[in-house]
Amino acid sequence: MGRGATIMTRIGVHRRPGPLSYRYQRYFWGYVFAAPALLIILGLQIYPMLRGLQISFQKYDVFTPGEYVGLANYRWALTHPRNLNAFRVTFQYLFLLIIPRTIFALGLALMFREIVYGAGFFELVIYSPNVITMVVAGLLFSTLFQPNSLMDAIMRPIAPNGVRWLTDPRIAIPSGAGVMVWKSTGYYMLILLAGVLGIPQEYYDAAHVDGAGAWSRLWNVTLPLLRPQMAFVLVIALINGLQTFDLFFVLTGGGPGDATRVLAMQIYRVGFGYLEMGRAAALSMVLFVLLSVFTILQLRMFRGESY
């Protein structure tokens, strides 16, 4: 190896050495190596996606062959009250989850930036809920939200008669968002912390010399330099939040009424409860478009000089 490297360097060739046969051998093995992943992704991602697009224009109930119905499924997806409810509930959930969690995670990252001793321990504890299975976390909180259980005990000074965490339609969504804050803040904290720790100390020193206070340093140094991480965090949060299913499936099953029937659950119920595969496919295409639009918007918004 060492000998080869010396010769290569001496004759000034760094890439693509040798006669054609080398190159063709390289190409051949390149195709062989890439083939399994490419075929799997073509067959199990891209083909189903296209098939889904086709089904979304059909009336399809699994048992009889599909029958084209034009845009009827999309009209249904965008007008049926239950779907509109699903959109509303999903956005309410996203709003209640993402804003508080991002602020919380940012606060933690800024806090843990300041300390050396014990930071690893605190980060470990706060990150730990992130590793347990969503279904298990849901199961855990289905007990914690029982009357007189832990959550009631914590809230007793404010609400002595208990809170109907999962049975009050106005509170069920915030309850779910709360579970998610507990479970996933640690992940977002780690990403933001990596960003915060990557900001050179000189910037803060310079700001300090210029007489900038803590608040001004946060707004004028930290946040602008955290843009890439913030963009990533928000995109991931939206992508994950829009897909929420396990949490409410375990906690509420979509209830009370339809109060927590989020978009993913509506797709599942329409497709596999009522066997309206065409409608479910149309609804999932709407979900896909939403995801794409939000991602592009967010990446645009956060593309700054530092990006």
Add this chain to the structure above:
Amino acid sequence: MRGPSADSGGLPFWSSTRFRRTLLLVAIYTIACILTVAFVLPYAYAVSGSLRKEIDQFRVPIQWIPPEPQWANYTKPFATHNFARYFANSAFIALTSMLSNLAFSTLAGYSIAKLRFPGANIVFFLILSTMMIPTQVTLVPMYIIFQRLGLVNTYGGIILPGLVGAFGVFLMRQFCTTIPEDYLDAARIDGASEPHIFFAIIFPMLRAPLSALGVFAFTGSWNNFLWPLVIVNQKALYTVPLALVAYLDEQRAQEHGQLQALVVIASIPVFVVFLLLQKEFVRGASISGLKG
């Protein structure tokens, strides 16, 4: 860099900067301790609840230390339900998924980054474009396709969609581009074949991203719920999340002791693995974070 921001220079120790810094640290440690307790409280409640008698379950005030620990709560679910089988199912599926992800992602990532065959960029773009497709979107067509192929209620049906993912290929490709070309050129001059170069030279260099991807793929499969829920309805094929939800449905609001015991049992292996492989977990998180 962690630690104090601005230095107080040559000022005496009672200077206001120093004093404010101490105050700040006291505040941070106080908040951190409170948060630690708050984050651990749900676990603590589950552990104590798993040992509580059913009638003491929701007593006021909370009975944190049950006077007569009900260890039977831990054995009863196993006597009536085949949880050993469900754990074995989950382990088998997650292991298979992990190994195939490692193998296929590495091969493809390396090939795209280093073998640069004609069309490599198109292949990479195709694979990357699927990163945005969530399970919910392909759920219905995948079920229809799998039903045609007779894969409903089979291990193959559960495993196939998770064999390889865009993220893994992306990760390995990014890592492989950092390997100096000289290694490959030198080995080629020495007459090594491409597969030999890959397995003998490249593979051993990829330990860090492989372990991060391994943890990522294993946990992803272990936690998966929606796809198994759709493709499986035979108890013999249940994974742990499916079995837990089925159990919850049977027991709803009856046996909270046993339910919490199951929560504890299902969490312990994950925490043990997490503590052992902390670095990989965190690296996986931060790698994905770097690539905004």
